[in-house]
Amino acid sequence: MHYLKDRGFTHAHAGDITPREVYEGRRVLLRNLAAGAAGVALAGWAGRDALAQVARPGKLATLPGARSAVAGALTMEKLTPYGDATSYNNFYEFGTDKSDPARAAGTLKPRPWTIAVEGEVKKPKVYDLDELLKLAPMEERIYRLRCVEGWSMVIPWVGYSLAELIKRVEPTGNAKYVEFVTLADKSQMPGLRSSVLDWPYVEGLRLDEAMHPLTLLTFGLYGEVLPNQNGAPVRTVVPWKYGFKSGKSIVKIRFVEKEPRTAWVKAASQEYGFFSNVNPAVDHPRWSQATERRIGEDGLFQKKRPTLMFNGYEAQVGQLYAGMDLKKNY
Template identity: 60%
Template sequence: GKLQTVKSPLTTTGEELTSFQDITHYNNFYEFGVNKSDPAQNAGALPTRPWAIKISGLVKTPKTFDIDDLLKLRPLEDRTYRFRCVEAWSMVIPWVGYSFSELIKQVEPLSSAKYVEFTSYFNAKIEKWWPESTIQWPYKEGLRMDEAMNPLTLLTLGLYDDVLPNQDGAPVRIIVPWKYGFKSAKSIVGIKFVDKQPATTWNDMAANEYGFYSNVNPNVDHPRWSQKTERVIGKPFYAQRRNTLLFNGYGDFVASMYNGMDLRKYY
């Protein structure tokens, strides 16, 4: 059903939204097939209810949250963000959710917690398309603690004022708008607070192509293509190109977290 949302001061304004059709039919969700159109066809099998996220690790109060608890925990905000894939395409997406930091507060992390590790749902019987790649499932992603606490990092429960479609990572995912899309884990079942940088799926597959940080950066090329420009999804082929912005245009909110870090080394 439709979700009640409030406007957010953190929303991106003045950009044309990508259509619902394109947001839901151009997906990377390899558990449901490696082609962009596969998840829309196959992700219907994902059992999104009941659903629980188990929060564990270096926290004072480990808890498990049901999806209905998450939908009620905070007012749901309408937050439009630019979305930049490492494959050099981009969308503008009206997500629904609230800052991930609100959920973090509920479990009171210990001061020893330096990183957050996300684990996505995986069931080989349901996600039958996983053998189309050699990836080790379940999908894992991670953020540094300050990145996770940044107000832009969105615990995402919906899109276009409705619950998340399965192919977009239902029923709950993370969205980190200044990083390449693969950092934003879908269909999350586990959140663990840890003291060391966690292993993450694409970094394990090819560390030279997918760094742990993977901040959107037009000055650091992917080995196989330039990241200077991007293809805007939904435009005709002669009007797709636009310049990529450092931190995907969110530098004012996030650049200070990387002060003194060599972004070429920590790409």
């Protein structure tokens, strides 16, 4: 595998990324129609008309959700195996290698946990995790995840639209952006000893992006609570943007007037723009974004699949960027 050095950290060239050969068996069951039945697992599409269920992995505490009615929230594509989705991760707080988070994230303590919501809001508040879990009904969302290095997954997430929280804190007229701050605790996160990024990790969205119903405040995947390496206990998932835009292990949400200086914009603004919408026509400076490799499905010699504009969510989110130059605003 060929590597490229930049700013003290190592990137793998997208064309050299080989998916992990981890294939976990999955039992497909008929949907249990009894409301509130124990052990209800997340739904995965099994054909155009039949919604089936993927058996819960049984690794962590159960976190079921009702099937989402949000447009675009349930792709019909084959799910990425749980083993791949939880062992091939970007979470630099635990190391820069894709296997580091699963190996090192056991030190993260996802409870007790609070998130401070502050800034340009009428009702700032520090939310306890249990309060957030009850704030709105949990939904299952099957989203594509496309990462900037050229790989993708299809993951069943559990959570609710971030807009549910935003509406409750009542942003003021000065709130134009939302900033997400990840935990930065060296005692729990060994990667913080590296100068790879300016810690804490900060990401941000425009307010209308954060309010879009597809933007998910996420507490689980595959019918269970989030594993530590996937951003426990709470993260965002913004499916039409490259994966690094979805902040993990969030401890603070700030509403601000000016565009936040996010971690990757500060580290390499010429490579990682603030918007970072998935766009096959806008290449990364060191590799093409026109194609992608699906982790856990496409072997080394399988043909890559074309990357979809807005990761396939153009019908739902394209209007957010009407009139914008998407090459300039990458």
